[in-house]
Structure formats: C-alpha cells, structure tokens
Amino acid sequence: MSDEAQTVRLTVNGQTHERQVEPRTLLVDLLRDELRLTGTHVGCEEGICGACTVEVDGRLVKSCLMFAVQAEGGEVRTIEGVANGSMSRVQQAFWESHAVQCGFCTPGMVVAAENLLRDNPDPTEEEIRRHLVGNLCRCTGYQPIVAAVKRAAAAGSEERSA
Numbered sequence: 001m002s003d004e005a006q007t008v009r010l011t012v013n014g015q016t017h018e019r020q021v022e023p024r025t026l027l028v029d030l031l032r033d034e035l036r037l038t039g040t041h042v043g044c045e046e047g048i049c050g051a052c053t054v055e056v057d058g059r060l061v062k063s064c065l066m067f068a069v070q071a072e073g074g075e076v077r078t079i080e081g082v083a084n085g086s087m088s089r090v091q092q093a094f095w096e097s098h099a100v101q102c103g104f105c106t107p108g109m110v111v112a113a114e115n116l117l118r119d120n121p122d123p124t125e126e127e128i129r130r131h132l133v134g135n136l137c138r139c140t141g142y143q144p145i146v147a148a149v150k151r152a153a154a155a156g157s158e159e160r161s162a
Helices: 027-034 089-096 106-119 125-131 143-161
Strands: 006-012 015-021 053-056 059-062 075-077
Touching: 015 027, 027 053, 053 106, 059 106, 089 106, 089 143, 106 125, 106 143, 125 143
Parallel strands: 006 075
Antiparallel strands: 006 015, 053 059, 053 075
16 A cells, blocks of 8 residues: 555545545544544544444444545444434433533444444343443443433334334
8 A cells, every 4th residue: 555645535424525645544533633523532542442433334433443545435424423403312311311421432432322222222231231342431330321322212212102
C-alpha cells in the first residue's frame, strides 16, 4: 500500500462525504477531525474501551481500529446520527435511568444499545451484557446502563403494541 492520499467516499449519518486521506488515517480521525463529528470519543486507541464505537453497514466497529479506507462505500452511523432533533428512546432511557456519569463512554454505549435493540427488540439482561461487553465504563458499575437498555426495550415494546 502506498503512502499517497486515497479518495474515500462514505455515507455518514445519511450524508455522503468524499475526502482525500492517507491510507493510515483511522476512521475515528476522519469522523472527528475531517467531518467534525466529535461525539465519537477517542479513549484507549487500542479497541478495548469502546468509546469510539460506531456502526459501519449495520455492524458495530471500534473506529480506532478501522482505517477510513476500509469504510469506502459504507454507511456509517455515529452518535450524532442516533436521533433527529430529540433524544432517541435509548438516549431518553439512559437519562431516566441515570446511566450517564462522566459521559465519556456514553456515545459508544448508546450506539451499541441502539444496534442491539434494532436486531433484538426484547433482549434478556444476559444478552444486553454480552452485547455491551466491548464498551467499558469506569463510573456507573453497569447496573444503570443495563437498566437503561431494558427501559428502552420496554418503551419500544409499548410503541409496537400501540
């Protein structure tokens, strides 16, 4: 692979972007530095903490481990793409369940929870914990986060039955 800039075209939160990037540019850096979507946080830079979690083509990825060129042609959803003008039911549930303390892990947690509930609208506590295992939180002890995901699932169930 050469060190010359490459064109990357991707759709982020419904908007198409085309940028020239070095092959070693990480997706998180493209999102934060080029597109100014700073809700995706940079934590460990080793794929352990999950603060940089985004969806690429519906799959959760650690954007600190993915090169921007690997997302070529892809659909990326960041925390900024979760809600349109108001909080999503997951964000609302995080707020109501006090699942946010310092807030650093929250964007990655919310993106992961949204991903889970899209594919599994009524997860068990074990399924929630398993799905969020790649996202670390130093503040909450995880109980409020799990409660928030359960609350969001219940709200979704009420919406579907209404």
